[in-house]
Amino acid sequence: MSAEVGTFFALVARDLRVLRRQFGQFLVRTIMQPLLFVFVFAYVFPKIGQGFHGGSTGVSFTTVLVPGLIAVAINFQGIQAVALPLVQEFSFSKEIEDRVLAPVPVWVVGLEKIAVGAAQSLLAAGVVFPIVYLVHAHGAAPSLHIHDPLLFAIALVFACVLAAALGLFIGTVIDPRKIPLLFAVVVIPITFLGCVYYPWATLTPIPWLKVLVLLNPLVYMTEGLRASLTPELPHMPVWAFMLALVGGSTALTIVSLRTFTRRVVT
Amino acid sequence: MIGEPAIIPSAATESPIRAEQLRKVYGSRHETVIAVDGLDLEVRRGEFFGLLGPNGAGKSTTIGMLTTIVVPTGGRALIAGLDVRHHAAAVKRRIGVVSQANTLDRSLTVWENLYYHGRFFGVPRRRARLRADELLEQFALSERAQSMVFQLSGGLAQRLMIARALVHEPEVLFLDEPTSGIDPQSRINLWRILGDLHEAGQTTLLTTHNMDEADKLCERIAIIDNGKALALGSPTELKQTLGADTLITLTIDGEPAPLAERAAALAGVRAVEREGQLVRVFATRSEGVLAKLVETATSLGLHVRDAASHPPSLETVFLTLTGREYRE
Numbered sequence: 001m002s003a004e005v006g007t008f009f010a011l012v013a014r015d016l017r018v019l020r021r022q023f024g025q026f027l028v029r030t031i032m033q034p035l036l037f038v039f040v041f042a043y044v045f046p047k048i049g050q051g052f053h054g055g056s057t058g059v060s061f062t063t064v065l066v067p068g069l070i071a072v073a074i075n076f077q078g079i080q081a082v083a084l085p086l087v088q089e090f091s092f093s094k095e096i097e098d099r100v101l102a103p104v105p106v107w108v109v110g111l112e113k114i115a116v117g118a119a120q121s122l123l124a125a126g127v128v129f130p131i132v133y134l135v136h137a138h139g140a141a142p143s144l145h146i147h148d149p150l151l152f153a154i155a156l157v158f159a160c161v162l163a164a165a166l167g168l169f170i171g172t173v174i175d176p177r178k179i180p181l182l183f184a185v186v187v188i189p190i191t192f193l194g195c196v197y198y199p200w201a202t203l204t205p206i207p208w209l210k211v212l213v214l215l216n217p218l219v220y221m222t223e224g225l226r227a228s229l230t231p232e233l234p235h236m237p238v239w240a241f242m243l244a245l246v247g248g249s250t251a252l253t254i255v256s257l258r259t260f261t262r263r264v265v266t
Numbered sequence: 267m268i269g270e271p272a273i274i275p276s277a278a279t280e281s282p283i284r285a286e287q288l289r290k291v292y293g294s295r296h297e298t299v300i301a302v303d304g305l306d307l308e309v310r311r312g313e314f315f316g317l318l319g320p321n322g323a324g325k326s327t328t329i330g331m332l333t334t335i336v337v338p339t340g341g342r343a344l345i346a347g348l349d350v351r352h353h354a355a356a357v358k359r360r361i362g363v364v365s366q367a368n369t370l371d372r373s374l375t376v377w378e379n380l381y382y383h384g385r386f387f388g389v390p391r392r393r394a395r396l397r398a399d400e401l402l403e404q405f406a407l408s409e410r411a412q413s414m415v416f417q418l419s420g421g422l423a424q425r426l427m428i429a430r431a432l433v434h435e436p437e438v439l440f441l442d443e444p445t446s447g448i449d450p451q452s453r454i455n456l457w458r459i460l461g462d463l464h465e466a467g468q469t470t471l472l473t474t475h476n477m478d479e480a481d482k483l484c485e486r487i488a489i490i491d492n493g494k495a496l497a498l499g500s501p502t503e504l505k506q507t508l509g510a511d512t513l514i515t516l517t518i519d520g521e522p523a524p525l526a527e528r529a530a531a532l533a534g535v536r537a538v539e540r541e542g543q544l545v546r547v548f549a550t551r552s553e554g555v556l557a558k559l560v561e562t563a564t565s566l567g568l569h570v571r572d573a574a575s576h577p578p579s580l581e582t583v584f585l586t587l588t589g590r591e592y593r594e
Contacts (some may be wrong), residue, residue, distance in 0.1 A: 003388050004355065010385035017382070098369035098430075100335060102386040103359035218539050253281040266292075 007104045008112055014183035015116040020071045026164035029080060030124045031131060034069045034205060046137035062142035067198030067225035069132045070125050071159060075218050077124040078163025079170060079187060082117035086171030088181055097264040110168055110260035114253060117164030124265055144229050156225030165249055168255035172263045194218030220244035280347030282438045282469040283309035283332060290327050303493035309471055314464040317473040324493035325473035329442050333363050337375055339425035359387065362431030365441045368423050370415040376426060377411040380433050387434035401429040421452025423448040439470045445479060447581035457482060477580035489587055496587045504583045513582040514547040514556050517572040518563060528562050
């Protein structure tokens with residue numbers, strides 16, 4: 001057993017080595033989108049007199065955006081850090097063939113990918129937070145306060161695990177030739193319909209959409225962070241997003257470890 | 267895991283590799299492909315063993331099962347007495363695998379590929395560093411230690427893959443067609459390295475469709491085709507017992523039957539086979555038979571389009587066994 005734990009951490013050490021080597025790349029791919037987003041919508045728009053406001057509550061749009069953009073960074077990183085390398089390993093690099101010969105059950109190799117992916121998502125959240133918090137026009141500051149640190153921590157961690165498990169699932173089921181479609185068909189719809197730019201509760205005027213987006217894992221990440229960072233904004237009940245985040249992480253981890261094992265052991 | 271035997275057999279008394287009626291069937295209810303069909307195999311400690319067969323014979327599937335990444339449909343495969351199905355992790359700890367594809371870690375340097383591989387297998391940090399240095403030295407890769415692996419040529423990458431498979435000092439080394447697709451110089455160099463490993467007592471299972479390679483490296487060879495073992499023995503035994511003498515092939519314009527009949531009666535001819543316009547003559551000696559055959563054909567008024575003589579080799583053993591035309 002302890003030998004297998006040793007192997008697990010050796011796999012982690014390898015991934016961290018690679019992350020250190022590619023840290024610049026990690027930062028660029030993590031920062032670019034949220035930075036441009038807050039720059040245009042929280043800085044340029046107020047300056048040129050255009051603007052949004054967060055529903056009927058009268059809070060600034062940046063307050064709506066902060067939890068949303070952090071959740072997007074988490075979700076995007078899960079796919080970037082787990083799914084894309086895996087697709088490469090399955091198709092042209094074949095590296096996976098060697099990795100699964102590490103002396104542990106095959107599912108442990110998948111679990112390690114989820115663990116490191118979740119850690120990268122957490123890191124991405126940490127990197128993105130100061131940007132989305134600080135970049136805004138005068139008077140457009142977001143108003144945040146963490147009233148329940150435990151709730152915040154649990155929502156954050158499970159959002160990261162859910163994103164990484166989703167990454168592993170996508171990475172094991174997608175046909176490598178269809179990767180160009182991944183962004184158009186999966187990543188972009190998830191992002192735009194993930195209650196990132198509007199709280200879920202404000203969708204009431206469009207009931208079908210309000211129900212449909214419940215299929216989107218990003219909704220629960222966003223709402224979880226919204227409830228813990230900007231509790232004054234309308235948000236989903238705590239039990240609802242917690243159930244989805246914890247239950248979804250667990251279920252998707254189990255399912256993705258199974259698809260991973262089936263993919264490598266024939 | 268429930269139901270695993272509590273006692274793990276001692277590695278010292280068990281064969282490093284044993285397969286009993288090993289079978290793999292791929293496919294759905296509608297269409298099945300039998301890749302391996304009841305294969306029995308036993309490799310002795312320190313032995314260099316070859317699995318020889320044409321493409322699609324079931325060699326890679328067999329290696330896949332012995333190395334835990336293909337689940338057998340039937341039969342058993344044991345590595346050092348451990349069933350690959352029930353003790354996959356323990357089996358993986360005891361084996362080193364060089365697969366057909368380049369599976370090196372593209373995100374790491376040459377040295378790091380060895381170091382982290384050692385760490386995956388529980389080699390302590392200091393020892394892993396030492397092993398990485400040692401192996402790079404042994405495989406003449408020290409100068410490339412800090413290169414990224416995608417900068418390596420095919421031959422160097424192959425060498426690094428073998429070095430990597432040895433970091434954790436495996437009981438059994440698996441090599442799946444290690445020399446396919448590399449240049450002749452690299453191949454000769456690799457043969458030397460593999461010869462050295464054999465001398466040092468490394469148990470090795472090699473698959474190849476290169477008969478020359480099997481002949482050169484292996485102590486014993488199993489010739490397999492369609493997932494079945496057709497013959498087993500040392501290269502010399504195989505050549506002798508199977509009566510693989512000189513193989514003479516003649517391609518005739520016209521009907522070759524009369525030639526085949528006359529050929530069978532010639533002195534020194536053991537067997538004659540016919541396939542379309544091709545006549546295959548298995549001769550116990552090479553001197554004079556080819557000339558005699560051409561002469562006979564001419565006297566029958568047949569035009570010989572092509573004639574060739576193959577000295578005794580595993581190639582002829584293989585053709586004797588499968589009775590098939592070259593597929594490469």
